[in-house]
Amino acid sequence: xxxxxxxxxxxxxxxxxxxxxxxxxxxxxxxxxxxxxxxxxxxxxxxxxxxxxxxxxxxxxxxxxxxxxxxxxxxxxxxxxxxxxxxxxxxxxxxxxxx
Amino acid sequence: xxxxxxxxxxxxxxxxxxxxxxxxxxxxxxxxxxxxxxxxxxxxxxxxxxxxxxxxxxxxxxxxxxxxxxxxxxxxxxxxxxxxxxxxxxxxxxxxxxxxxxxxxxxxxxxxxxxxxxxxxxxxxxxxxxxxxxxxxxxxxxxxxxxxxxxxxxxxxxxxxxxxxxxxxxxxxxxxxxxxxxxxxxxxxxxxxxxxxxxxxxxxxxxxxxxxxxxxxxxxxxxxxxxxxxxxxxxxxxxxxxxxxxxxxxxxxxxxxxxxxxxxxxxxxxxxxxxxxxxxxxxxxxxxxxxxxxxxxxxxxxxxxxxxxxxxxxxxxxxxxxxxxxxxxxxxxx
Numbered sequence: 119x120x121x122x123x124x125x126x127x128x129x130x131x132x133x134x135x136x137x138x139x140x141x142x143x144x145x146x147x148x149x150x151x152x153x154x155x156x157x158x159x160x161x162x163x164x165x166x167x168x169x170x171x172x173x174x175x176x177x178x179x180x181x182x183x184x185x186x187x188x189x190x191x192x193x194x195x196x197x198x199x200x201x202x203x204x205x206x207x208x209x210x211x212x213x214x215x216x217x
Numbered sequence: 218x219x220x221x222x223x224x225x226x227x228x229x230x231x232x233x234x235x236x237x238x239x240x241x242x243x244x245x246x247x248x249x250x251x252x253x254x255x256x257x258x259x260x261x262x263x264x265x266x267x268x269x270x271x272x273x274x275x276x277x278x279x280x281x282x283x284x285x286x287x288x289x290x291x292x293x294x295x296x297x298x299x300x301x302x303x304x305x306x307x308x309x310x311x312x313x314x315x316x317x318x319x320x321x322x323x324x325x326x327x328x329x330x331x332x333x334x335x336x337x338x339x340x341x342x343x344x345x346x347x348x349x350x351x352x353x354x355x356x357x358x359x360x361x362x363x364x365x366x367x368x369x370x371x372x373x374x375x376x377x378x379x380x381x382x383x384x385x386x387x388x389x390x391x392x393x394x395x396x397x398x399x400x401x402x403x404x405x406x407x408x409x410x411x412x413x414x415x416x417x418x419x420x421x422x423x424x425x426x427x428x429x430x431x432x433x434x435x436x437x438x439x440x441x442x443x444x445x446x447x448x449x450x451x452x453x454x455x456x457x458x459x460x461x462x463x464x465x466x467x468x469x470x471x472x473x474x475x476x477x478x479x480x481x482x483x484x485x486x487x488x489x490x491x492x493x494x495x496x497x498x499x500x501x502x503x504x505x506x507x508x509x510x511x512x513x514x515x516x517x518x519x520x521x522x523x524x525x526x527x528x529x530x531x532x533x534x535x536x537x538x539x540x541x542x543x544x545x546x547x548x549x550x551x
Contacts, residue, residue, distance in 0.1 A: 127326050128528060130319070147382070148316040150325060152531035153538065164309050167302075168389075187256045 130179040131157040133164075135171035143175050154178075246447050251377040254320035262446055265439065266376055267321050268337075269448065271328045274314035275339035279332075279513050281307045283347045284356065292350060299396050300353065306393065310386045317378035333518050335505065342425050344507030351404050351411075351418035357397015359419075359426040359464065365390045366460045367430065375447035398467065405471040412472075419468065420476045428499045430457035461489050 128150035134143040146165050151157035157176040165171070185193055201207045210217060238257055245252065252258055281304045288304070291297035315325055331337035342360055347353065368390065371383040404415035431453040434440055443449040451459075468475050479492035501507065 127324060128532065146385075147313055148319070149312060152528070153535035156531060156535070163305075164312050167305065167309065184255070187253070 128152050131161075131176045132179050132182065133157075133161040134175040134177070135161075135165060136173040137171055139172060143173065146170075148179060151176075243445075246375045249447075251380065252375050253377045261442070262448075263321050265443060265446070266379065266448060267318055267323050269439075269443075270314055270318040270321075270379055271323065271331065272338050272340075274311050274318060274328065275332045275337055276343065277307050277311035277314060279339045279343045279517060280360075282513055282516055283343055283345070283509075284353060286347045287350060287353050290350070291353075296400070303357070303393050303396065306389050310389070313382040313385060317382045320378045329521060333514065333521065335514065338503065340429060341499070341502040341507060342429050343513060344502050344509045345421070345425055346508050348421070349414045349418060351401065351414040352422065354397050354400030354404060354415065355418035355422040357393050357395075358401050358467070359397075359422050360429070361390055361393040361397060362464060363426045363429045363460050365394060366456050366463075370450045370456060373447075373450050379448075401471055401473075405473060415471070416473050419473050423476050424494060424498075427457055427461070427494055430454070430460070432496075432499075458488055461491055465489055
């Protein structure tokens with residue numbers, strides 16, 4: 119044993135795949151890799167064995183900032199009472215036709 | 218006095234909190250709202266899932282070994298390419314499941330350690346040897362068939378990451394079962410010797426495949442709580458029966474005989490009656506005394522330790538490149 123600090127696990131990456139042009143990238147899962155380049159190669163092997171994608175993003179998991187579920191209420195609350203943002207808030211007479 | 222009352226108030230407030238949380242959790246589960254990684258969940262739910270998911274992941278990974286035995290001996294290039302693709306899928310499935318389990322707070326290394334030190338189990342079916350080429354057919358048809366029956370039920374599991382991994386896995390497993398049945402069809406239509414091999418494989422894999430569904434419901438330690446939490450959606454016995462009912466006609470089509478002399482169609486109940494599993498054998502293999510338990514773990518250990526220098530080199534290389542990039546004069550990208 120050397121006195122070097124024990125090597126850590128390979129870093130975790132989140133994988134996003136665009137299944138075809140015209141669609142968003144979607145989160146499909148995660149994997150461990152030494153760096154982003156190797157993460158890309160591994161993501162291709164793990165998540166696109168049956169042509170599931172035309173483009174892959176990988177992001178270090180620790181670089182993602184997420185809202186927390188405990189704040190779900192207060193965080194999203196301001197939108198709850200603004201019904202006037204929805205088209206159905208407005209009653210228009212039938213004569214106006216489709217709008 | 219005032220201080221005492223304050224402490225008591227805190228205690229009183231804390232106690233119901235937990236109950237309230239657990240109740241709210243159960244309401245969510247009952248309403249079929251998926252539980253996601255950062256949501257509050259009871260410790261026992263988390264533990265139960267980690268146990269089940271890591272065990273599932275280990276099964277996928279160890280499951281590559283019995284099939285690997287035939288990679289160099291597959292009878293044709295086509296079969297070799299198919300078997301390679303199937304084994305690669307199993308490795309991928311292990312990865313989806315490990316990743317999903319990691320969202321619960323356990324690390325990949327912890328899970329590997331638990332597998333290698335024997336504290337985590339994997340499906341006992343993989344402790345049986347693959348003796349002839351028809352075994353590869355029987356594994357795809359029966360072992361993957363049983364796994365699919367289980368996994369389809371898990372696609373509706375209450376834990377989001379597990380359910381999503383299952384959906385992806387189920388899509389891929391269908392090819393596994395069909396390629397297995399395809400091997401069995403060729404063998405069953407072949408020479409007398411090939412038919413004998415196909416029957417021999419069915420004889421050896423049938424009962425272990427039924428054991429994959431676990432103990433009877435009455436004996437199953439985790440079933441009732443798992444059902445309440447909707448981790449499991451169907452019981453062991455229900456799934457086993459479903460598998461038998463689907464598989465018996467497939468064996469008939471092949472002209473092979475299922476090794477159970479009590480097997481008979483029960484018209485009144487619309488299902489097959491069947492014999493009894495040898496539970497002593499089941500327990501024996503679970504407890505580490507199957508034909509290949511030691512060999513499987515030894516192979517995994519060697520592969521894991523043998524890959525250590527690769528992981529270290531990859532990390533060292535990544536680190537070096539990062540340092541180089543940091544010390545290099547900044548390049549403007551356009």
